[in-house]
Amino acid sequence: MKLLEDRIRKDGIVKPGNVLKVDSFLNHQIDIGLYQEMGREWKRLFEGTKITKILTIEASGIGLACITAQYFNVPVVFAKKSQSINLDGESYCTKIRSFTHQRVYDVIVSRKYLSPEDKILIIDDFLANGCALEGLIEIIHEAGAAVAGVGIAVEKGFQDGGRKIRSMGIRVESLAIVQSMDPATGEIVFADHSPADAAAEDPVH
Numbered sequence: 001m002k003l004l005e006d007r008i009r010k011d012g013i014v015k016p017g018n019v020l021k022v023d024s025f026l027n028h029q030i031d032i033g034l035y036q037e038m039g040r041e042w043k044r045l046f047e048g049t050k051i052t053k054i055l056t057i058e059a060s061g062i063g064l065a066c067i068t069a070q071y072f073n074v075p076v077v078f079a080k081k082s083q084s085i086n087l088d089g090e091s092y093c094t095k096i097r098s099f100t101h102q103r104v105y106d107v108i109v110s111r112k113y114l115s116p117e118d119k120i121l122i123i124d125d126f127l128a129n130g131c132a133l134e135g136l137i138e139i140i141h142e143a144g145a146a147v148a149g150v151g152i153a154v155e156k157g158f159q160d161g162g163r164k165i166r167s168m169g170i171r172v173e174s175l176a177i178v179q180s181m182d183p184a185t186g187e188i189v190f191a192d193h194s195p196a197d198a199a200a201e202d203p204v205h
């Protein structure tokens with residue numbers, strides 16, 4: 001998505017350790033007009049796919065999921081990073097290793113808000129090694145629900161998450177895929193197409 005790529009080029013900051021900071025428009029201060037365009041784009045990409053709910057993870061996924069949900073007209077559920085483990089059995093639980101904080105969180109979703117009839121679109125801001133998505137997918141499967149697809153704002157294509165999740169047969173639509181980024185020069189190179197687009201255009205390979 002050109003609008004997002006241009007904004008990342010203009011305002012994104014490449015940090016050491018493969019971290020891209022987009023705090024000025026995506027996940028600290030938020031450009032709502034940009035979020036709206038992203039929500040519209042996922043609606044266009046997932047047109048014709050049955051979606052009953054959007055699932056994300058706190059904190060930075062929530063705003064993006066809420067704006068996007070307005071176009072799908074479905075509720076948003078967000079997984080909570082929990083201090084206390086699930087003793088009463090009322091929640092689905094998993095553990096997620098945070099890429100940015102380098103620690104493991106217990107993550108929970110109440111059993112009340114996911115059901116076997118649900119077709120779920122997962123929305124998140126970044127895809128790096130895929131740990132957050134793997135945790136959310138595990139929760140969806142535990143609930144007996146189906147993953148309808150994944151919408152990611154920024155996929156770091158040089159990390160392994162995208163390959164892992166797509167190899168599970170799950171459709172991942174990333175609006176910008178960073179192919180490489182250099183903390184010394186600040187240069188960010190984007191992949192031309194998402195792997196899904198490329199496969200559709202060139203079915204032989």
Ligand code: 5GP
Nearest residue numbers: 018019020099126127128129130131132161
């Ligand atoms: P993963 O679980 O795929 O390794 O990492 C995804 C999660 O880590 C996202 O929810 C996001 O919050 C965070 N994250 C991963 N890489 C980056 C990055 O380069 N910049 C920012 N701001 N967050 C990131």
